Amino acid sequence: MISLRCPNLIRLKLRGCRELTDLGMAMFAKNCRGLKKLSCGSCSFGVRGMNAVLDNCYALEELSVKRLRGITDGAAAEPIGPGVAAASLRSICLKELYNGQCFGPLIVGSKNLKTLRVFRCAGDWDMLMEAITEMVTGLVEIHMERVQVSDRGLAAISNCSELEILHLVKTPDCTNMGVVSIAERCKLLRKLHIDGWKTNRIGDEGLVVIAQGCVKLQELVLIGVNPTCLSLGLLGANCPNLERVALCGSESIGDEELSCIASKFVALKKLCIKGCPVSDHGMEALAEGCPNLVKVKVKKCKFVTAEGADFLRARRGPVTVNLDTDAMEPLDASTSDGGVDTGAYNDPVDGQVPVVVNLPSSSNGRSSMSKARLGFLVGRNFVACTFRRS
Structure with a gap:
């Protein structure tokens, strides 16, 4: 069981904590109510531990979760959230969760959420996206990678009129129709990434409407999508900030299309x-x-x-x-290569130097704390804690 009293802790990274139970996480959450950023991967605590964080950490702004081992049954999993943290959350990232949809109450309750990233999480996300976007309309960035979402989900996402960044990666049920719904309502779109997985369900038809409706576009990534000079010409003519x-992997992109890009x-x-x-x-x-x-x-x-x-x-x-x-x-x-977190947890804030705590996990059942080696650097109210398996 981990008992760490860090009342000034604001950033925490947990990796491979096999002995961290719901009770241990609850004790930790009560001692670190000012936590702002939490990233956890391959940990053993489950719904109760996560809810303890959400019920106690009132200042939480960023939450990244990858493979929570304590949640084993997707159908019977208890709901997670919203808790007091929902009011402050700005970013949620869910990765490789068989039961990621149990986070639905948290996402729906996070009215100030700006960024939602979902990577390789099972289940049908169309209905959940409808519930989310009905309540959370201020989303600016959405990433959907290898999740079951279709044009119905994209129609729901189109309700986010402030959307600026959209990544659709390996979502084979999304077609031109869904892309059109995004283009018609998300006029502030700046970055669009589409990996069509060579299904030929997204192409000129959707991209033409993107060119007509998303004139603020600055970045376009198309993988396994086959645009022609028709859509490329309109993108060049209508998107002056592109x-x-x-x-990548576009069979239709040849010399003629490059000539179109060069001229437009x-x-x-x-x-x-x-x-x-x-x-x-x-x-x-x-x-x-x-x-x-x-x-x-x-x-x-x-x-x-x-x-x-x-x-x-x-x-x-x-x-x-x-x-x-x-x-x-x-x-x-x-x-999502490289994991849930972006590496920002090790960066000093406001010129402060982080306090680094390494807590190796025991492999023979003994308490991790009994083997912990603590290395401290001078700092005031910034702490970065990394729990690593020995």
Whole structure:
């Protein structure tokens, strides 16, 4: 059982805490009510431990959860939240949870939530997204990766008129119809990432409406999607702030499409082409267009040679050109590589130096605290605690 009294603790990262029970988490939560950021992965506590955090940590702003081992039955799992933390939560990330939908009451109750990320969580998310967006209309960023969501869920997401960032990664039930509903109502969209998983259910039809409705678009990533000059031309003409574009695994992106990009994408600064049937002729077209271009990445495009890359460099000296012909590298659009947290937990805040606490987990049943080694750095009210398995 972990008993850690850190009344000034504001950031906590838990990893592989096999001995951390609901009771231990409840005791911890009562001693650390001012906690603002919590990231936990592969821990043994369950619903009661999580609810204890939500009932006590009134200042919680960011919550990231990956593989909670204490919640074993998705159908019978008790609801999690909302608790007092719902009023302060701004960001929720759920990853690799068989029963992630038991967090529904927390998400629905978090009226001030701005960011929702759901990665590889089982269950039908359409109805839950309808319940969420009916109550939480201020969402600015939504990531859905390998979850069961369809056009019905996208129609619900379109109720978030303040949405600026949308990632749809490997959601095969989403089609042009759902993308159209987003385009028609989410006028503030700045970043759109779509991995169509080569299902050909999202293409020109949806992208044309995106070009017409989302004129503030700055970043577009299309993977396994096959746009043509029709949608690309409209995107270039109607989205004057479109600065970053990535086209990966798109069978329709050839030299003609690159010529369209070169002539229409005036604001473009960074372009990534990966696994597309473009050639050196496309590189020549880029050399004559995109006046603001500063960086080009070309990967796994077998018809682009070193000579084509050199030609682009010679004609556009300031432009950085990276050519990678490694055919072994997979085309993967996963946005969750590297885990739930973003590494921000180790950054000092307001010039303060973090206090780092390492609590190795015991492998022979003895208390973790009896083996803990505490290393302290000077700090006032900022503490970063990492629980690592020895």
